[in-house]
Amino acid sequence: MQPTQFCNIDCSYCYLSNRTSTARMSLETLDLICQRLFESPLLGASLDLAWHGGEPLAVPLSWYEQAVALVEQRRPAHVRVKHCFQTNGLLMNDAWVEFFARTGARVGLSIDGPADLHNSNRRTRRGGGTHKEVMRAVSLLQEHGHDFHVITVLTEPALDEAEKLFEFYVLNKIKEVGFNIEEVEGINRVSSLAATHVETRFRNFVQRFLNLVWSNPGMIRVREFEDGIAFILSRNPVRDPQNVPFNIVSISHDGVISTFSPELLGAHHMRFTHFGFGHVSTHRLEDVEREPLFQTVSQEIERGVHACECTCPYFRWCGGGAPANKLFETGGFDTTETMHCRLTRKILLDELLALIETHLTPPDAVTTAEPVHGNFRWS
Numbered sequence: 200m201q202p203t204q205f206c207n208i209d210c211s212y213c214y215l216s217n218r219t220s221t222a223r224m225s226l227e228t229l230d231l232i233c234q235r236l237f238e239s240p241l242l243g244a245s246l247d248l249a250w251h252g253g254e255p256l257a258v259p260l261s262w263y264e265q266a267v268a269l270v271e272q273r274r275p276a277h278v279r280v281k282h283c284f285q286t287n288g289l290l291m292n293d294a295w296v297e298f299f300a301r302t303g304a305r306v307g308l309s310i311d312g313p314a315d316l317h318n319s320n321r322r323t324r325r326g327g328g329t330h331k332e333v334m335r336a337v338s339l340l341q342e343h344g345h346d347f348h349v350i351t352v353l354t355e356p357a358l359d360e361a362e363k364l365f366e367f368y369v370l371n372k373i374k375e376v377g378f379n380i381e382e383v384e385g386i387n388r389v390s391s392l393a394a395t396h397v398e399t400r401f402r403n404f405v406q407r408f409l410n411l412v413w414s415n416p417g418m419i420r421v422r423e424f425e426d427g428i429a430f431i432l433s434r435n436p437v438r439d440p441q442n443v444p445f446n447i448v449s450i451s452h453d454g455v456i457s458t459f460s461p462e463l464l465g466a467h468h469m470r471f472t473h474f475g476f477g478h479v480s481t482h483r484l485e486d487v488e489r490e491p492l493f494q495t496v497s498q499e500i501e502r503g504v505h506a507c508e509c510t511c512p513y514f515r516w517c518g519g520g521a522p523a524n525k526l527f528e529t530g531g532f533d534t535t536e537t538m539h540c541r542l543t544r545k546i547l548l549d550e551l552l553a554l555i556e557t558h559l560t561p562p563d564a565v566t567t568a569e570p571v572h573g574n575f576r577w578s
Contacts, residue, residue, distance in 0.1 A: 200224070200232070201252030201452045201464065202262075208254070208287055208329055211320040212352060214385030214462055215253065223258055224452040229266055231479040232450050233273035239484040241445050245279040252449070252464060256290040260298055267302050281305060285350065287321070288336030289329060296343045306347040308336055310373075312364045316357055337371060348375035348422075355381075355391035358400040361407035368419050377422035380542055384527045385466045393538055401542050405550045413558060423543065427551045430516040439518040442500050444493075445484060454479040456487055459500060460523030468526060471496065496522075502533035510535055517544045 206218040236242060248270065250263075267282060274280050284299070285307040299306050310333050311317040318328030340347045349368070351357075357364065368376055381390045392401065412419055430437050440446035441460045449457040449464040455475040457464040463474040476493040477486060487493050504519030511517070517540060522532050524539035 200248055200250050200450055202250055202255050202258045202266075203253045203452055204465070205257050206254040206287070207257055207289060207324075209322055209324045211322070212354070212381045212387050212390070214382070214387045215465065216386045216467065217465065218253060222452055223262070226262075226265055226269060228452070228454045228479065229269055230273070231454060233270055235456075235479050235482070235484055236448075237273055237275055237278065241484055242278065244277060245281070247281045247283055249283040249285065251283075251285045252451070252461070254287055254290070255284050256286050256288075256295060260294055263298065283307070285309065286336075287329065288333040291336040291339055293339065293343075296339050296345055299340075300343060300345050306340065306345065307377075308333060308340075308347055308349050309352075310334075310337075310349045311351050311354075312357065312360065313367045316354075316360065316364075319356065320352070320354060334371070337373070341372060346375075348377060349373050350377045350379055352379045352381055353392070353401075353404070355394075355397060355400075358397065358404045361404050361411065365408060365411045365415075365419070369415070373419070375420045375422070380539065382462075382524060382527075382539060384462050384523055388527075390538065392542065398541060398546065402546050402550065405547055406553075409550055409554050413554060423547055424551065427516075427547050428555075431548065431551060431555070433516075436515045437518040439521060441521040441523070442504050442519050444488070444497055448484065450479065451475070456482060456484070458487070458493075459496070460521050462523040463526075466523070470530070496532065499532040503531070503535065506533065506535050513540075513545055513548060516548055520544075 201224070203223045204215065204217045204220040205222075206213070206215065236246065270280060270282075282302055282304040283306075284304055286309070288308045288310075298304070309321065310330075311321055314328065314330040317330040317333070321329050321333075323329060337347075351364070367373075381387075381392050383390045383393065391397075408421070409424065412421055412424060444458050447458060447461055449461045451457070451464055455464070456477040456479060457474050458476065459474075467473055471492065474492075474496065476482075476490050476496075482490075488497075500522045503522070503525055507517070507519045508514045520535070520537060520540045524537045525532050525534050528537045528539070
């Protein structure tokens with residue numbers, strides 16, 4: 200859900216093209232969105248509503264009070280809804296934290312580590328650093344006892360700072376971390392991680408950070424490490440939710456419907472122009488499948504998944520890659536390897552397996568020829 204396109208800071212690697220626009224989602228549009236979501240046969244028993252696609256806290260708290268009440272009013276009794284906010288934290292105050300606690304919202308803060316790493320990319324529109332303000336948000340959440348996670352974007356300079364990042368999280372009592380990489384997406388056409396020699400440094404970073412997590416059990420949970428272990432131990436092949444239609448539905452502030460990678464919402468490309476497949480005022484979610492643009496994109500994405508399956512030994516644990524990364528790195532959805540998959544899938548899985556082979560203690564009592572995943576010890 201994109202409550203607004205606007206963002207109050209100017210990150211160097213941002214992929215959004217209209218982040219100076221102050222347009223906001225109306226409650227009338229939200230009501231239509233609720234109708235489309237809750238009437239859809241695609242909906243399961245639970246729904247995560249992630250407020251993102253700009254800085255969500257730039258929309259007044261009073262609007263969210265009404266929005267959450269509206270969603271609750273429209274929600275079928277059998278559907279559980281979880282609100283999620285990914286924010287830069289600069290606008291957070293006690294009232295926001297009390298709202299998060301009252302609604303049970305999950306909160307993510309975007310922090311790229313210590314001040315020197317963070318401020319080199321996450322800056323105000325006047326060029327000033329934002330680290331001090333986001334750390335104030337950390338303190339607010341901790342004072343109120345509200346759990347949160349942190350997303351850190353890894354750029355090339357961060358790859359030499361595994362120990363520094365780990366120490367930063369531990370000293371600031373940050374318990375959950377997710378690592379995004381500086382991606383080639385949307386208007387961000389260049390990544391500092393794209394050079395070939397960077398892959399060796401990225402591998403070293405993963406090795407060092409993995410060993411720090413291993414050697415300090417219970418200190419930090421890392422999203423990529425836990426997801427990677429789940430992929431490795433899964434009895435079933437993985438499928439990336441970004442290349443399965445309607446696993447993720449993205450809706451703009453003005454009601455445009457998109458799906459597949461969230462980064463496609465509002466993006467433009469010379470081959471496809473845009474990725475708006477319908478509008479909540481005219482389309483049910485299932486109607487989107489009949490739109491020619493959706494069919495063209497979906498078929499090309501599926502060809503890319505099939506090509507990955509035929510050529511890549513990592514496919515079982517990757518599931519075919521993220522469409523947005525394929526498109527913006529290679530020019531098409533029907534391609535295979537990207538920088539994103541080399542770093543966040545191949546290298547990560549290699550290093551997780553190496554760590555398991557080095558440290559995993561097999562259960563003494565297991566004699567069956569089949570692996571007993573539930574007895575593996577990860578601590």
